[in-house]
Amino acid sequence: DTGVSQDPRHKITKRGQNVTFRCDPISEHNRLYWYRQTLGQGPEFLTYFQNEAQLEKSRLLSDRFSAERPKGSFSTLEIQRTEQGDSAMYLCASRGQGEDEQYFGPGTRLTVT
């Protein structure tokens, strides 16, 4: 399977705990995006990487959120001191050079109790 993969698929955590999600993009896709989707809504942009450089962050991304993409391959999204409002589906997408379409992974469903 050469699609975008995300791990874990589901995460339940208690308020105040830190969580980290991983995204493996389609190989050779140099652009990587994180989105957040709450129930009944469309995905909202969080942040964007071109290779290893994080070039854009949404104002939705508070200081408790940090993302990395070491070596321009996989990416991680960490949420510190989780809050109940962080409960959502976190989606990763990748895009190839010269292409417009973004291809999404299956998402990580986060539940903060």
Added chain:
Amino acid sequence: EDQVTQSPEALRLQEGESSSLNCSYTVSGLRGLFWYRQDPGKGPEFLFTLYSAGEEKEKERLKATLTKKESFLHITAPKPEDSATYLCAVQAMIKAAGNKLTFGGGTRVLVKP
């Protein structure tokens, strides 16, 4: 700020009953308009990209069209397996955020046999 509005929010169809979904958008110069299909608990699956008014794309029972202010997704003679949420997204011409996608809230389609 880019905005996408989809209507209706939900649509119940009998198998074989054709219908159309609407996506209205405002964007500071349209680079592309995208349609995705999303099944419950999964990531969005890419369907179509439209670039200019008058353009049409077809795939099986789905046909997407584009005007200067809106796009339509026509579902012809739908089958139960067409049941899903259909998401519309725009990409602005301005090179910001790696050409992030701005999504609408989606239309939930249920096709009954």
